[in-house]
Amino acid sequence: MRLVFEKRNSVSKKAIVLVPVVSFLVSLILTGILLIIFKTNPFITYSSMFVGAFGSWINFTETLVKAIPLMLTGIGVGLAFRLRFWNIGAEGQLVFGGVAATWVALFWSNFLPPFLVLPTAILMGIIAGALWAGIPAFLKVYLKVDETLVSLMLNYVAILTAQGLYYGAWIDPKGMGFPGTKLFPKSAWLPRFSGRAHVGLFIAILLGLVMWVVLNRTKWGFEVKMSGHNPRAARVMGVDIGKTIITAILVSGAFSGMAGAFEVTAISHRLQQGLAIGYGYTAIIVAWMAQLNPIASLFVAVLMAGLLVGGDQVQMMMGLPAAMGIVLQGMILFPMLAGSLFTDYRLKIITKSTKEEAA
Template sequence: MRIGSRPSSGFLSWTIEKRLDAPRRLQFAIPAFSLVAALVTGAVFLALMGVSPFEAYSAMFRAAFGDGYGISETLVKAIPLSMAAIAVMLCFTMLVYNIGAEGQIFMGAIASAAVVRYFPVDNAPAMLLTMAAAAGIAGGVWAAMAGYLRARWNVNEIISTLMLNYIAIHLMDYFVYGPWRDPASLGFPMTAPFPDAARLPLLFGTRIHMGLFAAVFLAILFLVLIRYTRWGYEIRVLGENPKAAGFAGINYVRNVILVMFISGAIAGIAGMCEVSGLQGRLQHGFSAGYGFTAIIVAWLSRLNPIAILFVSVLIGALLVGGETLQIVMRLPLSSTLILQGLILFFVLGGEIFRTYRIRFRREDA
């Protein structure tokens, strides 16, 4: 089918035609191309800022993959990223835009810190399981509220989840600046350090914590759930054709609330892993925007849970590199957001090559 043609001034003209089916190789080529194109565009930005892009990128690469410490830091970032991305992926699969993973991460962290503060036990497994349960419920309920409003009252979930982000972030500030502040913290907004029983065990003597296993487990679990179960089929149908899903008797309201709850619970547990595994206390600004970056990870992975694990490592490396730029080149941390935005732009733009092909034609004058 022809989708518009535009004769050019010369002899060459081009048409955009719809593809009957997308070639498989493009599924990898488009995200890979997007990453490269984003890095090249980012280089132009850096050059305009008077920073040598080559120097900046090689510093970033060395920081992220150069030595054992770099690799472990990359993985440390990939853990919350992949968990949040799985959370986001689940909602995106049924075309519910949960932009609130960041707030759900915060709620999970707050809930697990509350458990440590008010119900401490000495038994590590019991302590950690209670923390995870509290984090899951807190994040889940936070997201399910938006889910309920979306499903029952048609309230735009993009806006409600975003607003809930801001509320969660202020709620955490309330606790760490107020009642939960450690008197020994010299005025820093943070809670007292968690007791050992509330710390996730670390692996290989690095800062990598048990959350790594949780992330891999969740990826496999949701791959199976989405691909091979009736429930997974239902949410895929809801995403691809809500009308058909309605005729098939698939309950939209119940599924939206449920999926949002599960999504929020995963993000909440990611928040718990972050405070329990990595930082050992709740402190102001503990999440480096993982909930937002997760959206890029999920989109680049084309909503595939296993791909999410690998893409998380790549984007984790980008974040580690960004921190190095901040320290070495004094660039603000949020400037990695430029690269993140660019990656998304290119992925979106590249999508057209999956559904359409451009055909060039020579025309005789």
């Protein structure tokens, strides 16, 4: 008797839902073991993380604040991953979006009518994110340059550009040398609805739904799925894969750029340290755990945001490092990846009798 893996004809529906759930539980257990090693009670830690993130409306609004950029970047990264285009540059695309929105908010508000400042800032953020993502996309399609490294390197370039601006050219002259631009005019503030939670939430949710419809009900969505899943067949059917990649990656970057524009116009109201705090990397976990489904990404984003806020809480309450939440997040993908074998393959036990049957 021996065990073999047999490729499934179709992806298992049950496994698609089960694998992320089980993976999350496994990551809780693994991190729990780690906590015990560090002489900390995992149950108390987890419950205070949970209370910290979801325990009250005020705490929950903070979770939503972090969920919004994760939703947007998660949907964007998920779209790129569908094409097997490994865009790990969401962080830089977000920062560049934030920089562009800041530019509008600081320098265009003098001559734009007030009601146009905010929409223009967000629009410029979207365009900047798209263009920043466009660099690896063009290099990939026209020169076959590896997109993983290019998109990642551009993160550093974007972050350093932003730093150069808020430490240098754009620094607030009245800020006593504090690194950051001056406060945006009120006309560039994205409205908040409760605590720091802002209307970007509704836009993100709406875009998640729209993205799902586009992917599942339009010709372009079909072409994206096809080009990623089976490029040879897509080519035979007359799909221009290069064009599909470029349009999809521009959209992918646009999502992250929008996230960056929201961060500066709704949260900080200026460009300063703390824009690049890893949302673009967590987006990879969001996208993969949501199995690249934009609607699922919305929910996973809230969960991941909860881990971040919970991590901050246990730092304040129990003196544990805030990186706790990030460790938990990092652990999730391991069981997830191991489990993906079961969505594509089934375990088969070969005994003598099955062998004879096959013969």
